[in-house]
Amino acid sequence: MNKAMLSLLLADDDLDDCEFFEDALDEVASGTSLMTVNDGVQLMDFLLSRPDKYPDIIFLDLNMPRKSGVECIMEIKEMADLRHIPIVIFSTSLDLDVINRLYEMGAHYYIQKPGGFTILKRVIGTALALFTGVNQDQPERDGFVIQP
Incomplete structure (x- = not known):
């Protein structure tokens, strides 16, 4: 994903x-x-309505109304046209069992929402830097959680 301008989708x-x-x-x-988009239904509708213009990266909150982030990951990873899109979890939770499950489901990275603006800039910058190379495979488990 070596693009000059990345297209991001935040749910x-x-x-x-x-x-x-x-x-x-x-x-x-x-x-x-x-x-x-503001919930999981909007996310899936958005993705399915634009097959010619998928985002380069999805930043996904877990706790959303109508359809959770976990449900969205399951749907995205089951669809051949969508499963290639990297997903960065962006959530307030830091539950190790949930993090392990999300990794197994195929999410690329996990960011716990920081409280401060400076830290938020740092973790977003780190996440984007991880996608500047050609290889967009899921990292090893020990590199899954992006630390501030």
Whole structure:
């Protein structure tokens, strides 16, 4: 995924978190486009309605109304046209059992939502840097959680 301009999709029902994410992204990767959806149903509708223009990376909250992030991952990874899209979990939780399950389901990285803007910029920058190479395979388990 060696593109000059990445196309990101953020699925998160917390509008403040979406704005926080967008502001941080603008400071660390100004040439990156961001679309947001506010629940899992909107995420899947968005992906299925645009087969010619999938995002380069999905940042996915787990606890959303109508369809959870876990349900979305299951659907995405079952669809041949979608399973190649890297998924970065972006959640307040840091439950080790959940993290292990998400890794097994095929998520690429896990970020615990930080409380501070500086830390948010750092973890978003780190996540994007991990996708600048050609190989977009899932990392080894010990590299799954992006630390601030």
